[in-house]
Amino acid sequence: MQPVGAVVPLKVDIAEKIFRSARGVSITALQDLSFEVRQGEFACLLGPSGCGKTTTLRILLGLDKDFSGSFQLPQGGSNRIAAVFQEPTLLPWRTVEQNVRLALPKSLRAKNLDGLFDTLGLAGMRSLYPAELSLGLARRAALARAFATEPAVLFLDEPFVSLDEQTAERLRHLLLTVWSARPTTALMVTHNLREALMLSDRIIVLAPRPTHVLGVFDVRLPRQQRNSQVMSDLLRSFHHRFPDVT
């Protein structure tokens, strides 16, 4: 039994998602996809390219309503959702700071963002336009926007893709720092197993199309204990459970 006032987890139960092309060809992207992410947990969706990870996130973000099944977003506190898309999707005609503030509800518009910008190393870039940022910096600004809204749930779609490994690694640490300051139920899409093992509490492993859950891999160790030794152990036990997943 859940204690009174307990917050609902993220619960996904998608029966089917079919894309119908104009020529009448239909592609079943998702079939019987169901999983749960507990309150305050960081989960990763891991699956091969083209299996339907972005499709799943778009359904959860409310951007795609043409599917059968249901899902439930975490309730309680702010009921806001935040997303970091595969592309940074900053408004090119607004400065970094305006981009962040515009995503805030009216009551938070004037909020002090110094701490967040400092943590993400954007303190000197608040008045720059997105075209003046490198991809890595733009991704940081997208993270700042997502965290500034203090969401009830956070969705990330391969936020570190197409960055060089060094920059990606720095951003992963930054993500952990801002996330730890206010642990939010989060669901991140990735096809990078090492990244998933480093960041998440649980990894939801997806099968190729039509996607369903192959299995769930829980990582119970606190993140600061995941040194390279531990990581290779985790990798080994992951491969032991999911021999077909790379």
Added chain:
Amino acid sequence: MTALETGGTRDAPPSMSGRRSLATALVPALTVSVSLLGLCLLWNLAASVWPSRAFPGPGQVWQVLLREAANGDLFYHLGVTLGRVAAAYIVAMIIGSVIGVLLGSYRRVDRFFNPWVILFLNIPALVVIVLGYIWFGLNEAAAIGAVAVNKIPNVVVTMREGARTLDPSYAEMATVYRFGRLDRIRHILLPQLQPYLAAASRSGIALIWKIVLVVELLGRSNGVGFQIHLYFQLFDVAAILAYTLAFVAVMLVIELLLVQPVERHATRWRRRPA
């Protein structure tokens, strides 16, 4: 060898760049002045070779201009016409943009209404003006409405093109972060449509003021068009030219002092180097 030499002279040392940029700024202005002066001289020459009341020289036109300015008529009629141009422009831009964005966003609606747009595009301005006066009377609203109706189809076509280029990923971002309606229009829609708004504005102002003169000629008792009609009956070509040139000058000043600065401000995020 010559290529190498020109390459060398182009790479001027930094100390030269100050004078150079001043020169590059002055040359176009100087060219324009000399060009206009040349036109005036040519006009003056032609007018003195064929002296006629129907073809006054620039000096005569200038004198009429000074006279009309001194007795206040010039500014009154310029102001009235400018007011009509502004009103028709605002009405046409707002209505045209709303319709254009709707048509650009909904393919089915566009397919249905496209023939209407083509029809209205091809109705001569004069017909719209005459019908406007017949149906709604010889009043200000009919005058401005007729001008706006002439311009709206152009705005619709341009803005429809603009709406088709809207990037859905910004709209999706706005949905996720629950942007309000006003924020969506101000921060998502308008900035993306800005180049199309600018294009519609530019062609719009040029077209509108010419139609406003016809509207004034046919059914108003003030404005530059009315004055031109009056001096046409008096066969006073110098006055006709004086009013025309004065209004052209006003429109140029608006272009330089209003349109261009607004556009520079709207595109400031684009001009900075990455």
